[in-house]
Amino acid sequence: MRARPALTPRRLWLWLAAGAVFAVGAAVLALFLGMPELDLGTALSDASSWQYAALHKLQLPRISQGLVVGATLAASGAALQGLLRNPLADPFILGVSGGAALGSAAVTLVGFGTALVAPLGGFLGAMGALLVVTALATEAGRIAPLRMLLIGVVFNALAGAGLMVLQALADPGAVQLTLMRLMGSVGADPSEPLLLPILTVASGVGLVAMLLSARGLNLLALGDDTARSLGVSPDRLRLVLFVVISVAVGATVAVTGLIGFVGLIVPHAVRLVVGPDHRLVLPLSALVGAGFVVVADASVSALAPALGTELPVGVVTALVGGPLFLALLRHRPTRVAE
Amino acid sequence: MTRVVQRAPAPWVALVVVAAALGGCGRGAGQVPAPTPRVVSLVPAASAIIDALGAKAHLVGVTRYCAVTGPPVIGGMDARPEAVLAQDPDLVVLGDYPSQAALREQLTALGLNAVAPSFVGIDDLRAAVTRLGAALGREAAAAALVAALDRDLALAKERAASRRPVKVLLVYDVQQGYVYTTGGGDHLGALLDLCGARNIAQGGPLTTRLALDAVLARGPELILHVAPGEAYPDDAAARAYWKSLPEVPAVRAGHVYVWPDDHLAQNGPWIGAAALQLSDLLDRVAGAP
Structure with a gap:
């Protein structure tokens, strides 16, 4: 197998430029694909037109949200896979998704689900999950990665059960709307x-x-002892990253619901192309993830006239991401697993 | 040779007998027994129809979503079969919904008479009224109810003929920048059609999801939240939400309303009256006299 060239500054910037072109290109494409009836000339010049409002109040914020969410989920997935040394780690695995879903559904189903309160409930749920999972996974002041992973999985399952209890008690209409919210949507x-x-x-x-x-x-990939001998504290790194990732992902899930597969498929695809160096994998995953979510979101808008309704973008990322991930595993099993 | 040994009844058997006797006493104690047939209704619209037929006394079990007061509440629309069975009903009314299909099969397997009329369209409503009237021996009341419904609907249609078509967005809920509305095909779509209004989400599924930019592009002249909810309990709350989009004609003109009860959202015996109220609203929006 041919070895990859070392990561030089030139190679780094070339790849990042390519990633930025992809993300910006996706945003421009989304502008036209997402709202074909938009006349860009009118939207930019006539402040009294509905097209101006559509562009400035809805389309641009929606695209911006897609970029932010995609970048967060993809980079979080890449970081967690490195942090836990587990290729199946994704941003939702630490219980954050379950906590956010339960928090958001709880405030919605008990009747406080206004536009701002539901995301707040989701965020508090995510933070609660982070606290519980971290506390249970900490032994003698150290976070045990495998234990944290397992506790996260169990916590998500428990949160799922709590969600079902809420749904059983709530009004069917409210349940349907809550489920739609959790399916994952980018929207202004x-x-x-x-x-x-x-x-x-x-x-x-x-x-x-x-x-x-x-x-x-990168050093953690060589093992905790090696990382420690080279001046990196694995425990501190894990704690800091778990907290910041959970806050970022919690905020994302609280606002958009669960947009699956972005944190799994994008880092794997990026690693397959550029190798495992996190100095490139992390920023490039963020850029590619941003573009991926924006294009997926624009595609649900483009499909809306034919379907008569807008699907949640989480449905599209799962429908595209699932088979793509399987294809990657099938063609390059060893390298994807790495 | 086999010896048959007769033993004294176990203590738990005695307890069961006593409990059953007490339970039997409990049903009648202090209550007027329900007339025959005894009906359990697991659909709010069906409960309302039975009430409108003057047959509320037949109801021996309803859901917590039913507006009818008095009969015991036995659960949600997915009530447990045991809870239904405990009411000893002669008739169980469900809806023709996928979510109630399994329950209907279970109740039928238990030997109960479970019927599941559709409540989707206005024709379904007429058929349900007639069917329930026949089941309860209230044919005349059912015929009168259908006649009153048809009279109101005809009046609403007549009024629509003299009014220009108004573009309408019906709202179940708004969240995350999306509006949940009807794509037609249900009683709401039929009502809009009958009242000469144009549903801007026409052609979508029963529950259609529209992004706000699609709402902007389609420019509704009337935004009507079909029932008061926690987030939008009244006109003021709905207008406070929509005020961020004054480019929508309905918002600019102040034609954002919340229907004050669930008599528009639910396909029940009140739909004729709701059609006339909707006509009043459309007159106001269209600027008709």
């Missing part, structure tokens, strides 16, 4: 202008922390 709500900035800050902090941890993640 001009009545809640603070949601996107809050999401961007939470995700931005997480992304910066992940990018700064790239070298540490």
Whole structure:
């Protein structure tokens, strides 16, 4: 097998430029694909037209949200796979998704589900999950990665059971709407202008922390002892990254629901192309993930006239991501597993 | 040779007998027994129809979503078969919904007479009224109810003829930048059609999901939340939400309303009256006299 060239600054920037072109291209494509009836000339020049409002209040915030969410989920997946040394780790595996879903559904189904309260409930649920899972996975001041993974899986299952209890007690109409919310949707709500900035800050902090941890993640791949001997504290790195990733992913799930497969498929595809170096995998996954979610979201809008309704984007990422992941495993089983 | 040994009854048998006797006493104690047939209704619209037929006394079990007061509440629309069985009903009314199909099969297997009329369209409503009237021996009341419904609907249609078509968005809920509405094919779609309104989501599934940019592009002149909810209990709350999109004609003109009860959302005996109220609203939006 031919060895990959070492990561030089030139190679790094070339790949990042390619990733940025992909993300920006996806955003531009989404503008036209997502709303074909939009006349860009009118939308840019006539502030009194509905097209202006559609572009500035709805389309641009929606695309921005897609970029932020995609970048967060993909980079989180890449970081967690490195952190837990497990190729199946994804942003939802640590119980954050279950906590967020339960929190969001609880406030919605008991009747407090206004536009802002539901995301807040989701975020609190995610943070509650983080606290419980971290506390249970900590032994003698150290986080045990495998234990954390298992506790996360169990916590998600328990949260699923709690969700079912709520659904059994709630009004069928409210249940249907809650399920739609959890399926994962990117969408702009001009009545809640603070949601996107809050999401961007939470995700931005997480992304910066992940990018700064790239070298540490590379060393962690060599084993805890080696990493320690080279000046990286595995426990501290894990704790910091678990917290920032959980906050970022919790904010994402609270606003958009569960958009699956982005954190799994994108890092694997990126690693397959550029190799395992986190200094490149993390930022490139963020850029590719951003573009992937935006294109997936634009495709649900483009399909809406034919279907008569807009599918949640989480359905599309799962429908595309699932078979794609299987295809990757089938063609390159060893390298994907790596 | 086999010896048959007769033993004294176990203590638990005595307990069961006593409990059964007490249970039997409990049903009648202090209550007027329900007339025959005894009916359990697991559909709010069916309960309302039975009430409108003057047959509320037949109801021996309803769901917690039914507006009818008095009969015992035995659960949600997915009530346990045991809870239904405990009411000893002669007739169980369910809806022709996939979510109640399994329950209907279970109840039938238990030997109960379970019927599942459809409540989707207005024709379904007429058929359900007639069927329930026949089952309860209230044929005349059912015929009168259907006649009153048809009279109101005809009046609404007549009024629509003299009014320009109004573009309408019916709203079940709004969340995450999406509106949940009807794509037609149900009683709401039929009502809009009858009242001469244009559903901007026409052609979608029963529950259609529209992004707000699609709402902007289609420009509804009337936004009507079909029932008060926690987030949008009244007109003021709905207008507070929609005010961020004044480019929508309905918002600009102040034509954002919340229907004050669930008599529009639910396909029940009140639909004729709801059609006339909707006509009043459409007159106001269209600027008709």
